Amino acid sequence: MGKRIVIALGGNALGENLPEQMAAVRGTARAIADLIQAGHEVVVAHGNGPQVGMIQKAMAELTRSDPERYIPCPLSVCVAMSQGYIGYDLQNALREELMDRGIDKGVATVLTQVEVDPADPAFQHPTKPIGAFMTREEADKLVAERGYDVVEDAGRGWRRVVASPKPVSIVEIKSIRDMVAAGLVVVACGGGGIPVFKTDGHHLKGAAAVIDKDFAACTLARQLDADCLIILTAVEKVAIHFGKPNVEWLSYLTPARARAYMDDGEFAPGSMLPKVQAAVEFAESAPGRTALITLLEKAGEGIEGRTGTLIRQ
Numbered sequence: 001m002g003k004r005i006v007i008a009l010g011g012n013a014l015g016e017n018l019p020e021q022m023a024a025v026r027g028t029a030r031a032i033a034d035l036i037q038a039g040h041e042v043v044v045a046h047g048n049g050p051q052v053g054m055i056q057k058a059m060a061e062l063t064r065s066d067p068e069r070y071i072p073c074p075l076s077v078c079v080a081m082s083q084g085y086i087g088y089d090l091q092n093a094l095r096e097e098l099m100d101r102g103i104d105k106g107v108a109t110v111l112t113q114v115e116v117d118p119a120d121p122a123f124q125h126p127t128k129p130i131g132a133f134m135t136r137e138e139a140d141k142l143v144a145e146r147g148y149d150v151v152e153d154a155g156r157g158w159r160r161v162v163a164s165p166k167p168v169s170i171v172e173i174k175s176i177r178d179m180v181a182a183g184l185v186v187v188a189c190g191g192g193g194i195p196v197f198k199t200d201g202h203h204l205k206g207a208a209a210v211i212d213k214d215f216a217a218c219t220l221a222r223q224l225d226a227d228c229l230i231i232l233t234a235v236e237k238v239a240i241h242f243g244k245p246n247v248e249w250l251s252y253l254t255p256a257r258a259r260a261y262m263d264d265g266e267f268a269p270g271s272m273l274p275k276v277q278a279a280v281e282f283a284e285s286a287p288g289r290t291a292l293i294t295l296l297e298k299a300g301e302g303i304e305g306r307t308g309t310l311i312r313q
């Protein structure tokens, strides 16, 4: 029987720059179309780290080059731009793939705002890497000249980091729900969603942050009452002793076991840890809900229980 599935697409599903993204989304669309062809209802969320960094850098350069004409662009607006641009490529790749298979389904991207809490401690401790990797010297220059926060990212180089508060609720959830009910394939919560604060009235105020897409996808899956949250990334399974000779790839995790491994520091912060945290939160949110972490190309096999790491009560 078909399931309602929310997918979170990782960096390898989108690539790091414009031509890479256009090529990568074709493979991504094939994997998603396999699930739709198998009879599942699919909602797609995705990341935006490289893209939002690129957009923010371009907008900042514009302001610096002509400060009288261009005022600084808020990070929330950069997230909105990244949603539009990634949604454009994903929506088209999906539309073409479904048409090639003779599947008559509309595909639509929803510019999605996600409420965050102004008191979230994440605003005091930036952790979300955005943009391209830099050398130590380039990173030091950004800190000195612009006061940016930077971190060394898992041995791969230096990156700017911004605040990454937890999602509270999805502003456009009713629209997304209605579109799913109407049979559309919906792309939503791109880049974790445009972070916004609620104000006293109906106005929403953009927040300077980038929400983690795995947490946003978990909130989306919960609010849509999905059966399954699938987190697609660059490894087929979650491991303990990752990167060590005694690495052990895991096919099944209970939330309790996953928590024990988290306490032991088995999952790297900023990469595998938020995925396992989001998977556990979803699996624990209601009976029967399952989360799966696997490779993009293995999504179909994973949903049939043939690979990936399944997280279930």
Ligand SMILES: Nc1ncnc2c1ncn2[C@@H]1O[C@H](COP(=O)(O)OP(=O)(O)O)[C@@H](O)[C@H]1O
Residues within 6 Å of the ligand: 009, 010, 011, 012, 047, 232, 233, 234, 235, 237, 238, 239, 240, 241, 242, 266, 267, 268, 270, 271, 272, 273
């Ligand atoms: N315990 C672990 N098990 C599996 N992969 C891990 C683990 N710890 C860290 N990783 C790394 O985390 C990566 C996924 O995180 P990341 O690259 O940030 O994801 P994405 O861009 O797909 O959202 C994997 O490709 C792997 O290199």
Ligand SMILES: NC(=O)OP(=O)(O)O
Residues within 6 Å of the ligand: 010, 011, 046, 047, 048, 049, 050, 129, 191, 192, 210, 211, 212, 213, 214
């Ligand atoms: N917003 C977000 O989580 O992006 P990445 O997956 O690219 O880090």
